[in-house]
Amino acid sequence: DGIAGPRTWSLLLTDTGGFAGVPAGNAVALAKQLLKTPGITFARTHSQTRHNTSSAYANIVDMAAGRGALTSPGSHVGSKRVQLDPRMLRGLLTLHDTYGYRMNISEFAGGVHSKTSRHYRGLSFDVNVINGKHVGKGAPHKAVMNLCSQLGATELRGPGDPNHNTHIHCAWK
Structure with a gap:
């Protein structure tokens, strides 16, 4: 129509320092790329809630479709859509x-976390299996956490931190 709406402006103003041909700020394109990446899988259920439309798999599918990720109705923020941060998604691909x-x-973004969790703002991911090994049972979690920090994560938790013995948490600000 010749008129640049919010979505067009967002695409025009995103960082062009792309990752594998994807503009750095384009979370939808990054989510699509993650879905096609062999070796990265996404949980289809939660450990604390039965609301599977907010699972990690549902979150990445929804983000790839441009809908945003859904938080869980039983969470501190209720059910709402949030955008997954492109820096976090790019870190995961890296x-x-x-x-x-x-x-x-x-x-x-789904599941139940602390009241101020960055999950509810689309800024973090949790990993429970690395290279076929469960976190807390031989997975190289410290190396992945260190790399997350180098890639821009500012909040890191894993085995030894309260409530993180079976997974690592990497969050961006």
Whole structure:
């Protein structure tokens, strides 16, 4: 129609320092790429709630479709849509593509977390399996956490931290 709406402006103003041909700020394109990446899987259920339309898999599918990720109705924020942060998604792709880690993502925005959790703002992911090993049972979780920090994560938790003995948490600000 010749008129640039909010979505067009967002695409025009995103960082062009792309990742594998994807503009750096384009979370939808990054989510689509993650869905096609062998070696990165996404949990289809939660450990604390039965609301599977907010699972990590549902979150990444919804983000790839441009809908945003759904938080869980039983969470502190209720059910709402949030955008998954492109820096976080790019970090996840980098862990796989550059460093060769195969991972299962157990949570993005869904599930039940602390009241101020960055999950509810689409800024974090949890990983429960790395290279076929469960976190807390031989997985190289410290190496992945260190790389998350180098990739911009500012909140890192894992085995030894309260409530993180079976997964790592990497969150951006």
